[in-house]
Amino acid sequence: MKITPIIGLEVHVELKTKSKMFCGCDANHFHVEPNTHTCPVCLGLPGALPVPNKTACQWCIKLGLALGCSINEESFFERKNYFYPDLAKGYQITQLQKPFAVKGHLNIDGHEIKINRAHMEEDTGKSIHENSVTLLDFNRSGVPLVEIVSEPDIQSSEEAKKYLGKLQQIIRYINISDADIEKGSMRCEPTVNVKIEDNGKAYYTPLVEIKNVASLSGVMNAIDYEIKRQINQYQSDKIEKNSSNKTTRGWDADKNQTFLQREKEGSADYRYFPEPDIPPLFFSSEEIESIRKTLPLLPDQKINFYKNLGLSDYDANLLADSKEFSEIFDKIISVDTSSEYVKFCANLLIGPLKTITLEVDKINPQSFKKLFDKKSELSSTAIKQLILDSYNSGQDPLDLAKEQNLFQISDTNALEEMAREVIKNNPKAFDDYRKNPLAIGFLIGQLMKVSHGSANPQLAKEIFEKLLN
Amino acid sequence: MTNLNQLNLQQARTGLQAKKFSSADLVKSCFDQIKHVEAKINAFVSTFEKDALKQAESVDINLPLGGIPIAIKDNFLTKNQLTTASSKLLENYFPQYDATTIKKIKEAGAIIIGKTNLDAWAHGSSTETSDYGTTKNPWNLNHLPGGSSGGSAAAIASNEVIVATGSETAGSIRQPASWCGVVGFKPSYGRVSRYGIIAMKSSTDSPGSIGKTVDDAANLLEIMSGHDPLDATSIDEGAWHKPEPLKNLEGLKIGLPLCYFPPEISPEVKQSILDAATTLEKLGAHIIELPDVLDPKYSIAVYTILQRSEVSSNLARFDGIRYGHDRSFFGEEAKRRIMLGTYSLSSGYYDAYYTKAQKVRTLICQDFDRQFSQVDALIGPVSPTTALKIGASKGQAMFGEIQDMLVEPSSIAGLPGISLPCAFDRSGLPIGLQIMAPQKREDIVYQIAKIFEDNTDYHLKNPKL
Numbered sequence: 001m002k003i004t005p006i007i008g009l010e011v012h013v014e015l016k017t018k019s020k021m022f023c024g025c026d027a028n029h030f031h032v033e034p035n036t037h038t039c040p041v042c043l044g045l046p047g048a049l050p051v052p053n054k055t056a057c058q059w060c061i062k063l064g065l066a067l068g069c070s071i072n073e074e075s076f077f078e079r080k081n082y083f084y085p086d087l088a089k090g091y092q093i094t095q096l097q098k099p100f101a102v103k104g105h106l107n108i109d110g111h112e113i114k115i116n117r118a119h120m121e122e123d124t125g126k127s128i129h130e131n132s133v134t135l136l137d138f139n140r141s142g143v144p145l146v147e148i149v150s151e152p153d154i155q156s157s158e159e160a161k162k163y164l165g166k167l168q169q170i171i172r173y174i175n176i177s178d179a180d181i182e183k184g185s186m187r188c189e190p191t192v193n194v195k196i197e198d199n200g201k202a203y204y205t206p207l208v209e210i211k212n213v214a215s216l217s218g219v220m221n222a223i224d225y226e227i228k229r230q231i232n233q234y235q236s237d238k239i240e241k242n243s244s245n246k247t248t249r250g251w252d253a254d255k256n257q258t259f260l261q262r263e264k265e266g267s268a269d270y271r272y273f274p275e276p277d278i279p280p281l282f283f284s285s286e287e288i289e290s291i292r293k294t295l296p297l298l299p300d301q302k303i304n305f306y307k308n309l310g311l312s313d314y315d316a317n318l319l320a321d322s323k324e325f326s327e328i329f330d331k332i333i334s335v336d337t338s339s340e341y342v343k344f345c346a347n348l349l350i351g352p353l354k355t356i357t358l359e360v361d362k363i364n365p366q367s368f369k370k371l372f373d374k375k376s377e378l379s380s381t382a383i384k385q386l387i388l389d390s391y392n393s394g395q396d397p398l399d400l401a402k403e404q405n406l407f408q409i410s411d412t413n414a415l416e417e418m419a420r421e422v423i424k425n426n427p428k429a430f431d432d433y434r435k436n437p438l439a440i441g442f443l444i445g446q447l448m449k450v451s452h453g454s455a456n457p458q459l460a461k462e463i464f465e466k467l468l469n
Numbered sequence: 470m471t472n473l474n475q476l477n478l479q480q481a482r483t484g485l486q487a488k489k490f491s492s493a494d495l496v497k498s499c500f501d502q503i504k505h506v507e508a509k510i511n512a513f514v515s516t517f518e519k520d521a522l523k524q525a526e527s528v529d530i531n532l533p534l535g536g537i538p539i540a541i542k543d544n545f546l547t548k549n550q551l552t553t554a555s556s557k558l559l560e561n562y563f564p565q566y567d568a569t570t571i572k573k574i575k576e577a578g579a580i581i582i583g584k585t586n587l588d589a590w591a592h593g594s595s596t597e598t599s600d601y602g603t604t605k606n607p608w609n610l611n612h613l614p615g616g617s618s619g620g621s622a623a624a625i626a627s628n629e630v631i632v633a634t635g636s637e638t639a640g641s642i643r644q645p646a647s648w649c650g651v652v653g654f655k656p657s658y659g660r661v662s663r664y665g666i667i668a669m670k671s672s673t674d675s676p677g678s679i680g681k682t683v684d685d686a687a688n689l690l691e692i693m694s695g696h697d698p699l700d701a702t703s704i705d706e707g708a709w710h711k712p713e714p715l716k717n718l719e720g721l722k723i724g725l726p727l728c729y730f731p732p733e734i735s736p737e738v739k740q741s742i743l744d745a746a747t748t749l750e751k752l753g754a755h756i757i758e759l760p761d762v763l764d765p766k767y768s769i770a771v772y773t774i775l776q777r778s779e780v781s782s783n784l785a786r787f788d789g790i791r792y793g794h795d796r797s798f799f800g801e802e803a804k805r806r807i808m809l810g811t812y813s814l815s816s817g818y819y820d821a822y823y824t825k826a827q828k829v830r831t832l833i834c835q836d837f838d839r840q841f842s843q844v845d846a847l848i849g850p851v852s853p854t855t856a857l858k859i860g861a862s863k864g865q866a867m868f869g870e871i872q873d874m875l876v877e878p879s880s881i882a883g884l885p886g887i888s889l890p891c892a893f894d895r896s897g898l899p900i901g902l903q904i905m906a907p908q909k910r911e912d913i914v915y916q917i918a919k920i921f922e923d924n925t926d927y928h929l930k931n932p933k934l
Contacts, residue, residue, distance in 0.1 A: 040566050040665075044786045046554075047546045047568055047665040051701045081782050081814070090785020136790075271814035273823055276672035276779055278701045 002197040005227045006204075007160055007190055008152035011167060012145050013063075013177045014123060014185040015056050020142040021122040022050030022093065029139035030183060034128075042142035044088025049277050052077070056144035057100065059176040060120040061283060061291050063146055064101020066170050066298055067115050071288050075100050077120075077275040082268075085134065086125035088141050094121035096272045100283075106150075106170075107300065108162045114151035121145050146176075152191065157220040157227075164188060164216060169299050173323040181216055188219050192226045193241055196234060205230040206239060207246040210258055222251040226258055302326050306346075310339030315346050325349075328360050335365045336372070344372050352384040353391065364390075367397045374398060374407075377456070382406040408456040412463065415447070415455060419463045422446045433468050440464050473498035474628045475931065478685035481537055481631050485530045492525040492536025492580065495631070499538045499582055503629045506934045509610055512624040514543045514601050515551050516583035524580050532578030533692055539574060540624045540633040543584035544591055545676070546665040547571050550581070554667045555599040556589040558787055558798035568665020569700070570634065570676055570693045577692045582630055585620030589800050590784065591636065591669045593617055594644055594869035595862040598802040603859060606649060607932040608898050612856040615645030616869070621679045622649035627934055632689045636676045638669050639772050639880035640851075640873030643888035646679055647851035647901025650890045652918070652928065653679045654686035657908045658883030659704040661690070662697030668783040670776040671702075673880050682928055683889060683918045687711040690911070704909065712912045714919045719753035722844040723917070726762035729849035729875055741892035741900045742850045745921065749848070752920055757844055763836040767829060768877035769870045774813050774826040775881075781810025805866060834882045837907070846913050847905045850875055851888045855898035876903065885911045887918045890927035899927070 020027045023041035040048035061071055075098040079091040099119030106113045125141035127134050148167065154160050168186060171179040179186040190210050196203045208230065210222045226249070239245070249258040283291075297305060299320050306316035306329075319329045332345045345368050367390045371383055378386070378401060386406065390397035401407055409415055422443055423429065432439035440461060447460045473495050476484065484490055500518050507513060521538065530536040541547060544554045546564040548571075553559040567575065574581070588598040596604040596619035604619045606612040607627040614623040618635030622645035625633050635642040637655040646653025654677050661676040668674060678689035688711070695708035715721075725746055730739050750756045784807055789795030799807070813822035840847065852872055862868040870877070879886050884905050891902035902921070906913040922928055 045546075045565065046552075046559075046562075046667045046786070047564075047663075049664050049700050049702075051699060079782050081785060083785070083788060085788075085790055088786065090788055091782055269816050271782070271811065271816075271819075273778060273782070273814055273819070276670075276702075277668075 003227075003231060004195040004197070005155055005223070006152045006193050006195055007154035007156075007223060009150045009154065009160060009163060010189045010191070011148045011164065012187040013148065013171055013179055015059050015144040015146060016177050016185075017053055017056050017059070017144055019053060021053050021056055021120070021144040022142055025142065027143045029143060032139050034135070034137035034139060037139045038141070042088065043138055044090070044141075050093055050275070052278055052281065053144060057120060057281065058291055060100045060118060060146045061288060062174055062295065063148070063171065063176060064104060064118045065288075065292050066174050066295055067101070067104035067106065067118060067148070069101035069104030069115065069118060071101055071283065072098050073285065073288070074098065074280055074282050076280040077278045078272045079275050080270040080272055082270055084124065086127045086136050086138070086141070088125060088138060092122060092124065093275055093278070094147075095119035106163060106166055108159055108166065111153075111159070113153045113163055116149040116151050118146055118148045121147060157223040160190060160223055161216060161220050164219065166299070169322070173296060173298055175323070181214065184214070188213055190219060190223050190226075192223055192230070194227055194230045194234070196231065203234065204241040205234045206241045208258070209246065209248045211248060211250050211261060213251045214253065218251060218253050221256060222258060225256065229258065296323065309333070309337055309342045311342060311346055315350060318350050319346060324360065328358050328363050331360060331363050332365045332368050335369050341369070341372050344368075344375065348384070348387050352388050356388070356391075358391070362391065362394070364394075367391070371397050374401070377407050379406070379408065379453070405452060405454060407454060409451055409454050412459065415459055416463050416467070418447055418450050418455070419443075419460065419467055422450060423467060430468060440468070472502070472628070474502040474630075476631065477681040478537060478632050478688055479682070485536050492528050492530060493522055495536065496521050496525045496538050496580055496582060499630050502627070503583075506607075506627050506629065509605060509934065510607060510623050510627050510629070511602050511604050512585055512620045512627065512629060513540070513583040514553055514555060514586050514620070517550065517581060521580050521582045528578055528580060530578070532576075534574065534689070535578030537579050538582045538631050539579040539689075540583055540585045540621055540630040541571065541574075541581055542587055542618050542621050542634050542636055544587060544636060544667040544669075545571055545634060546667070547581065547584065550584070552584065552667075553601070554590050555587045555596075555601055556798065556800065556803070557600040558794045558796075559792060561793045566665060569662035569697045571665065573692055573695075574634070579632075579692075585618070585624055585633060587620055588617040588802070588869075590667065590780075590803050591617040591638060591641055592780070592802045592806055592869070593862060594640060594872040595857075596620065597859070597862045598800055600800060605859070606856045606898070607934060608650060609856070609896070612858055612898065613648065613861060615648035615852070615856060615872075617641040617645075618653070618679060619645045619649075622646050622651055622653065625649070625651045625679050625681055626932060628931065631681075632685055633679045634676065634689070634693070635679045636666055636674060637880065638674050638776065640869070640876035642677045642679060643851045643876050643886060643901065643903055644873055646888040647903070648856035648899065650893070650899025650901075650927070650930070650932075651679055651681060652683050652686040652890075653677065653888045654690050654914075655880070655886050656690055656694060656709070656911055657704065657885045659702050660709060660885070660909070660911065661693045662695075662700045662703050664697055664699040668779075670779045671783060672775065672779060673883065675880070675883075683887070683915065683922045684711075686887070687915050706909075709911055711915050714923070715916045717753040718749060718917065718920060721754045721846070721917070722757055723749055723754045724757050724759045724840055724844035724847045726759045726840070726847060726849055728762050728764045731766075731853065731874070734850065734853040735855065735894070737892075737894045738850050738852070738854060738900050742848070742902060745891040745902045746848060748921060748924060749917065752924060754917075759840060759844070759847075762840055763833060763878070765874045765878050768833060768881055769867075769874055771826045771829045771833065772877045772881060773867070773870055774822045775830065777806050777810035778814050778823050779810070780806045781814065830881055833878050837878070837882045837884065841907045845906070846917055848917075849903055851901040851903040855894045855896075855900055879905045882908070884908055885914050887914050889918050889922060891921070891925070892927065893930070
């Protein structure tokens, strides 16, 4: 028996535009006093009309472009009609027939996950259930949301996690949302079923959409739970997927299991029709191209760029992890893109500098360049310390090196004099070396002591070998 | 001194500025008339005598509508003033904001004296679906005023107020204006902001004006019009300004669509419109009979499907959680429309009804484009009959659609139009002439209406009350 999970993800991302999708209200609603960021439009009062937020539309298109989607030059909004207490107008303004972006893809470790669409819509208000009453907060009502719908190409919870991670990374790269799952600015609803192959025949379990998943680990756990549950269910009832047995299940993070919320999902009828309050929107190919031009290098492109500079796959991935981090690196290597310099800086950034929070404005590429140029005269410990100190103090790292006497003595005559002194003070060492050449290490150590650590160890070794032979 | 309430807008403005009387005198005179006739007419859902008189004391009469009493159809939101859309569901609704048009009217110095009756939610052409009682036709109290802006039209006809707002989705300004013998000006879709007007059929809702003369209606339209950043469908132009009146109609081609005279039309109405055409011809217009205009009967079906669909969605927000009353407070007509609209949008029926209706809508728009490539304007009757008797709409689910058949095509196409009195029938009920022009050509509508009015005296008659 062969099992293949079939997973599709619907991801909602709240855009961080200043104002809401269809009115001028402040779109921020995190820890805001309830019902203070509202107006007739987002309260759905009689007579109020929606006017689309152009920036939000452009950002949706931008995300579509980043996901390799085709952009519909003509698109329109539609009404999705349903009742819910926190849905102010009794319908949600969204896109069905002509979304801004269609047919994109994300590449996860060489496996292409197709993206069906990225469309623009508005968030609902929030129902707060307290004791025996339900309170409504409309601060979130009308906040711009982009919904990204994947095809059911994902085959494991691990792949789902990578897909979400990558989507999040891209969204943060293009700076349109915090995409924070815990804060609710990125929300994910997996749809899961399982293909079971047995004796040359394939069976498909009924589709299940999972709601209320509030963390990345929750997404993985819910998918894994659901895969197992569906296999067990199928083995006991042999019920296969059909057009009307899709169900909705909620995720209970405490019990670590899903529970049935709604049956017969297929029968829900949202009576979509074109939103008469908003004329169709047109984005010319010129406008779409000018949006494309605002795209930064995206994570995959960044990684390739770094690898081409000679970095390892691992280092390139680490450096491209966030846009902020990669921008710091880009600034550092703006003065020199030789493979040696790039590797030198990458090691510093991934090493000592990773331990502190860096600000791109405080980064001085010259500090790196100067250290690089003098790296033969400084110990690697000294370099690590100097880059940290110079970042924190803003001082020239070479000045710091002088102050702290960190330059290695590479003057052969001076070193030879010191070496003779060491040999003189340690006559036994000569005999030891005869017996075991490794004893030279002790002498080098003594030399480092005498020179207060500033002797160039390689040069010291060569001098001792010469003198002792 | 004649009763001030009988003055038209132009006369009232002149009198105020010449200090012949004050705004308070004018407001009082309107309220005297309201006290005198309102029990018979029932044009108002609410009146604001105290507030109005207080405002009149300090109003700047140099503003465009400074000191002029105005009545507002009760589907326009007025801040802190009861706004019901003539439905009991909203009997306690005091809006938190003013409609854009109300802001403009207030800024122009007009004094709102009350909110007028309509068919509940503007669903109808009779005011008989109002939860606040039927408005009576001032020319004959046994007859209907038409609707849905029946309250505004009756208030003007009975001289209870100087000017009034109306709103038309398909006939709701022109048809009651026709039945009440006043002037109703429905602008192009998008010319006047819809923001703050309780939505009926969002894709054709057009707020407009009702007055005693063509100039009155045009002047109020000037104030109400202009781009509104809060309405994404509003035309991106400044306020509309009426053009200079014409001395004659030479060079103007006016089309007379033959299918606007269906078999069921009253012979008197038909003759009156033909006479009006003759009048316009004498003024220099070239009247062209148009034999191949798309039959307005198709508009009934298109309008019914699209309107019910949008209504079912627009009324969803009255879900019983806010506004004080639940959905059982919807009247029969609203419930019927919600049911039909929900049906026509449902999966499996959507393509057969909604999509098809949209396709026919496109054909109707194209047909107008074709006609307007040959003529500058179209004329025809507004309604196939004069005002029908009270009770005529009862049990007639399609009453409004059939009454409004001749104004539906132009509404569907978003065209400007006007109804102005052009005759009276034998029983003394007024007959309205409608003039339609291409989109955004309110100027042509105005010029033809104005010269017709200047050469006739139907607008000078007043009903005996």
